[in-house]
Amino acid sequence: MPDFDISAWFEKHKPEIPPGGIPADGDDEVWILDNTAFRASPNDPWTAEFVAAYFRHNTDTREKVTAAISALMEAFGLATDDEVTAERIRQRLDPLMRAISSNMTVEVAFDPNHESGSQLHLGPSDGNGISSQILKVPVIDPTTGKSPMPGSGPIDVKVVQPQVESANQTSPTAVLETGRMFLAEDYGWALISDLDDTAKISCVNDHTELIKNTFVNIPEHSPGVPELYRAIRDAVSSEQHPSPFFYISASPYNLYPFLRNFLRDKNYPAGQIILRDMSWHDIHNWYSRHADSFLHTIPVKNYKCDRFRKVASWLPNTTWVCFGDSTQSDPEAYAEFYHELVAMQKETAASPSHQSTVPGPAPATTGTVKSTGQKTGRVARIYIRKVVGVNPELEEKLNQQKRFDDAFDGIPKDVWKVFEHGSEIMDDVVKMKEERLALSKIHAEERARTGGTVPESHPPTSVNPDAVHESLPQKLMDSFRELLNK
Template structure:
């Protein structure tokens, strides 16, 4: 084993690039995404962002051996326990019944990374502040530092996280985590009722910090469920502009889209409070803590699904939000469908990314699964990127073969109440 590790380490070291490189365009990047990125100079902005990859953590973790073995994922023969020097995030999730056994289970996700960072934080904060036109000492600098930290810490592959689940403290073993420090495990869960929310707590040494509690929502096979985009659907992000993304993500107070919080409260009341919510965002995992706090403040409890990403990569934030979003979202919705194929989905998104195309594709795949699609027409050019994203022809193409009664484009949240009422009433009549 040691000879293999030495050879693999040598090969790995020869491949390490000491220069920052712009993210390669995805072969699945849509034409609309490509033209938006070109028109708004995304690649130019990405190339100017600070390079964090070559700043090792002060404690030199993870080791080369750990990095090599992390390629084996859950088959890693040398997993590591959590230490007091680690930061652990547990992600909220949704429990569903296994279609074969009818027992409860859930995809349980954890991320582990180093508490410390070898990055010169003050320099990175100053760089971002300068790009946003903020002066030294601006009150937003503290906010920038706080939100940047998950991008600047080293991920720790190969970690095992133990979780005490529920009042009876059912033991869940998660991991070992893979290359990105993230573990994703399907775990059997104890019996509970539809709509129950059960807490799981990480069993870690004193001193370990992070998001050490997750909430699991139990969802029976039948009923309503909601899939909602995040950026520019419920949170103002300005995904059509690179500087707008940086400002709304790192410097500005998180702001909900006007009227959406009240609308979601209404939806929860109409479809019953036990209906599960899925917040499907193209943002990278680095932003989980930030977005999790935002959703908990303004919107119903739910499962936040984010994109895998290289944690020490600020440019990855921009590419994550602007490349291959349709492919990514369809893949994640396929997973949700595998959990809850008999639920009826209300899908809510906006015109800045590929929500119309993704929801249209899902309807054509599973026409009985999606009961309503609502698309917010984002009219601010800084947010939408290209005016043609709001062309009626775009929506007609995206929703080809989708009944007009199912999809609706709106500008104001007030318009959505009638669509919600009509969809819920129609389903009730069929029951």
């Protein structure tokens, strides 16, 4: 590795946190991160977690960026007159060099195509320059006078008072003053994906390549994965009810512009990017997680499981498709997520508050059936990309079949799969579509029998459920029949 300690350099040059307590003005930079709105039923208003990042421009930022560019280019033996590479490094490093602003607030408004009852007040920001709040979305569709339907999203969320650079277009991140709010109905399907070495080639187990792929190189997508994700989106979504995508990474939020542009440029399905709420003040914690030790993946596993629980709490009746890789603890984290949802189903099924007697004529079976309050969220698929050729010594341990068998112990074999190229699991996309149609039918029948309202996101289909069931895995088919017979 080149004789350049990037974590020590960041620690030495990190900016001071200025005093806050004031609304962001034209001299501040505010990012409104893309988010996902959710609701308990189609008749309820939307709710969303609004996350904003606040920065204060300081006079020596450009000097620090220039020094960092020179250090990186020299460390990797790059030509000092390579202006294209230098500009690419500058855009990656610039968000890391800015002084974060604590105790800051900002006002945001919504897309003018939707009438808004009021603006939203975000903040104050914490010590990492981040504010995070779950708020009701004051947006009404002007054509219906009701909350907008999922198919009408995403909706733009804009800073009311833009920064000075927005007008002059001198800041590469000025565009982040406008975030996108995706609308996700429950009872559908959703995808959770890791980013580093799952969607993007990062080489987290090689420190030199990790630095180059983060700050220097043009980013590359994992082979066959963008095409696979688009196929899954088309299989489990409809135009009126698109399935949400969540991209979860343990990287600091300063890399948000880089990762957002990467997903757009590589034609990945649009979705919410969830990053760690830490700044470069915690650069040692971020950097050390990539050390050549499997023990360093434990904090990352805890972080990811916490984020899985968060998005699952927003959409408690959603079916999840999960993607990760073998470099860290994704297999173990997704296995824990799977078992937690199974336990939640059993717990709510056994609770008297989640059972009700069907009114009217007696059904074919006796006893009780689950009410519409039943949490039916489940993990339908777990896919792990096996990373090879980066750190052979470490991969010999991380890619052992026993590691995957142990991680997914107790999980049906048809739920999880290890792959290297996205094309290896394209055949599963057809099965996902069949399962979606079958679940739509079951949800409609179940809610109709209990006197509930069929979710608009899953209207009854004309597909013969028996024909669909024949192509489903046996265990899943048995669970469907058990559900219908209760």
